[in-house]
Amino acid sequence: VMAAMLGWVGQVMVWTILLMFVLANMGVNITALVASLGVGGVAVALAAQTMISDLFASASIGLDKPFEVGQFIAFGNDLGTVDYVGIKTTRIRSLSGEQLIISNTNLLNQLIRNYGRMSERRVVFGFRVPYGTKRERVEAIPARVRTIIEQQQQVRFDRGHLASFGEYGLEFEFVYFVLNSDFTFYRDVQQRINLAIMALLEEFDVEFAVPVRHVRLAAEGMEGLPAVQPPFRPDQNRVN
Template sequence: MDANTSVEQNMTQVLNVIDDLDMGLAQEIQDLLTPLYISKYGQFFQQTVFGIPFANLVLAVFVFLFVLLLRKFFTYIVLSFLQRVAKRSDTFYDDRIISALKDPLRFGFIVIGLHFFFLLVFMETDFVKNVLNTLLIYTLFWAILSVTEALRELLYGLTSKFNPDLSKEMGNFILTILKIFIGGIGLAAILQVWGINVTALIASLGLGGLAFALAAKDTASNLFGSFALLADKSIRIGEWVKVGGVEGVVEDVGMRTTKIRSFQKTLITVPNQLVANQPIENFSRRGIRRIKMHIGLTYGTSSEQIVNIKNDIETMLREHEGISQKDSLMVYFDSFGDSSLNIFIYTFTATANWEKYLETREDIHIRIMKIVEKNGSGFAFPSQSIYVESLPNP
């Protein structure tokens, strides 16, 4: 017997939880049925239903229902008591762990009940044992994954010590990797229960490694793209960004994709390799917003009026509380248009908030209109003047 076969058998024996689960209880219960079989009602209890002695079938159903009763007792008494105790503690992690374990433990009681049921009706074959072992392993790793999810906030706290700005993104990434690792171990354990040599299976995958690598090329690119996004701190959850032709608020930065909620409320999923390799316009990281406009005055405006309007607009902007005085502020008579005398205005608001920006811009527009009206001018609109040198003789 080679070493791999020995290791495989030992592992299978360790994972064969069902064989040792009853601890001799089923045999003791079976011994209790002997007086029934030899009593004056023995002939009745020896009747078979689908090849199963009637006494064993009744007892199996009774034991299964008794386990379900224990399940309810455990859920409503034990877990409820533990939750009340946990609420008295300063931390909320114990509450979350107890809540996370509730469903896996309840399901575990069902698996145990099924084990005793099949054992008492003499139907616990190797196949049934493998199924029950699979369900128990599934329940165990379900509990581990649930506890891992319950400790998400704790992981955020740990990642915030390294990078407070990206604590959630890094925490989600690490949590995803951890869940995949735990799920992989659980899958390997289930395969081992069914007699599949996991080591040999992994080794055999090496034969198709090249094809797998080619098929997973995009997945690997997206994975490294997510690394780049986290390292560069290009985007964060909740920020307003524009990547290529996609614009919206970042909802999630995952291992493979970034999810962006557009302003039409549609959810756009972008592969991380595209996000990492395209220019990212991050609107949330600007502290100010630009106002750039031309106002056109009628050609009937005199040079003195234009100078007064220009100076009044510049004075108004420099005194406006919503305008950033640390950044560029320009007001110039810019050009002679086809139908207007154009004044160029270039400045920045003191806020990046869109609603406050719109309020500031609206106020500036109204003040400019009042300045133009005060100086006796008006706004031009596209028009043409036609000059007739002479009229034909009638």
């Protein structure tokens, strides 16, 4: 980016000097021309302030390097792979395939998440089992799930616990790190863990707890309530 920008500035300066020499040889008053250009330059600068802002933003990207071509980034509600960083705009290839074009100034004014520089990914997941599950099986679940996680490649186990007594069951929470920034690799690891947990609960003859509400109806004290009358219908008072 910096090389392209410096090359562009150099070309403008060379062509400007050549133009001044040509005009001077043609008898044009260069002093008056420069003075008039000074007044016009103010108007041009006001009109081109957005482009100048993008130019400085491009220089900032080149010097600070918050991201580089080929890296996967997220900004605002969008994400994708950086295709090209230009003097005015940056082009990003989204997951759905289209190219997103955003001015460098607008891009740098947002929070940018650079997944291309992620060294490891922290994963938090959980599941719940019914309250009727036997205590010895509840105690065994954290250790067995830890073994499942530690058997995966490029994974570092962090912690696993019976986290809380939830509204719908006993809730477990597990945390581990994937030592690979590739998203597909992480999803493959999580899928293998999920399938192994399903097999573990089948072995324990335990089902996953799902949201269920139980409603109890009490019949006590209803004897003294008045009988419910049927709704009035106009045809009941019809005279034949």
